[in-house]
Amino acid sequence: MKNFMLLLREEIEETQKLPPQEFQELVAAHMNWVQELTEKGIFKGGEGLEYEGKTIKNATRVVSDGPFIETKECVGGYYIIQAADIDAAVEIAKNCPCIKYPGSIEVRAVSVY
């Protein structure tokens, strides 16, 4: 078993427009999902990220506002799960509640050697 990080990218303006009931259903769906994975013993952690932040360009050391430079999508949070291989991790990620909303999920194996 390996650990995988799911980077959840969302279109923040779309998410923030959700009416209260739908917001709540989305929150509850995430909670359910985490609970489910926890019960299976394959949930290893995760956090949501606030949408305000700074980005530092390495070579120029220019600091700009916002984590999102050109794209509408930005990383809204991450989960770390355990799976046999990348394909299994992708299958799990496909059930993440945020899949129903605009955005994407990046699945990356946590490097261990």
Added chain:
Amino acid sequence: MEKDENISPQEKIGHLFRELSGKMTAALSHFFGLQHLEFVEDVVQETFYAALKTWPTHFPANPQAWLFKVAKNKAINLIKRNHHIRDHLIKKYWNLHHENDLFSIMDGAFDEGIIHDNQFRLLIAGSHATVNSRNQIIFILKTLGGFGTSEIANALIMNTEAVAKNYQRTVKALKEKGIGLEDVSVRETRAKLDLVHKVIYLLFNEGYKASSGPHLLKEELCFEAIRLAKILLQAHCFNPATNALLSLMYFNLARFQGRVGQMGELILLKDQDRKLWDKQLIGIGFQYFSESMTGENLTSFHIEAAIASLHCISSDYKSTDWSKLLFYHDKLVALNPSPVTHLNRIVVLKMIKGPGFALKQLLENEHLQTPKKNYLYFAVKGQLLEEQHMFSDAVADYEAALSLAENQSEKRFLSQRLEQCKINAQAGNK
């Protein structure tokens, strides 16, 4: 996360966000002032967004307290960022010495009792901001009910842009008229209650009307109307009419399941399966009904509730106490002489004196078609004719009714009657 509980997170939260959206909107509209409703909306949305980011892995022990705390922090951040709003607030609360005073004022706005008062004030302000009942309903659903624009559009069978536009229009009117929440005194609002009752009942009927909208959402409108009426009761504003309205809504809600068939078709009272009526809701209806029996004013809600209660306790259509019903309908017509109350009375009259007598009364009251042609007149006339086997005459009236009806279920019902009468008329000619 609490792992050892068996209930799912969704069950833990219920309709929390919608309800708290209304509460936070009331608290923040009071704090910022109604003219800054767009800030209020931003804060509420940002608060829910924060819950989305946090709750999946850190579910708070007290979700409501958590959301209120976050909303207050978001509002404080907004004040710190935005000089315009800070200046406005310093002017509004003129005795401010320090920014911290502002925060204690905000704490006060989130007090449960103060929230109730402000929900009530928001209800009054929304009802008085516009004369258009649709727009009143839209404003109230969005601010107090926590309904989204698209949900309102679906429930009211409108398009989303129209709902958004109408909402903005009401917000603008509030600004222009300078109606602020602090202008609405809870004690002086009894006179204004009539209009609020009317708006709540309209909202209920939007949900109750059997039409093509999604069934579940329609039921939610009914529950929202009930919730708002309860806010009126809680805002130290005891009023027999509010109790009468609540009992009427419960009596009607109790029959919700029985009145629409599986295909969404309208089922007439006489054909409804009364076993489907909800006894518990009928019981609650009677509790409010008895609470309404005080004071001196007999309102149309009282009479309508009395009528609904009689239907609720009759074991079948035939054994309904029709003469008592006629007594109530007479009172309703006297109190509120509209074509609709007259026509409903004629239907009851038919049950006692027969369709011939009722038809005579109907024809003597040609004015019931006016001021604008209403489908109910022709529908009732068609029915009275059909019951006397005057099928070809009934055809003409059902056709007229059909051309005037707007509601899908009613249209479907009328065209069924129309077809049946056509068949019967042809059979009679042979």
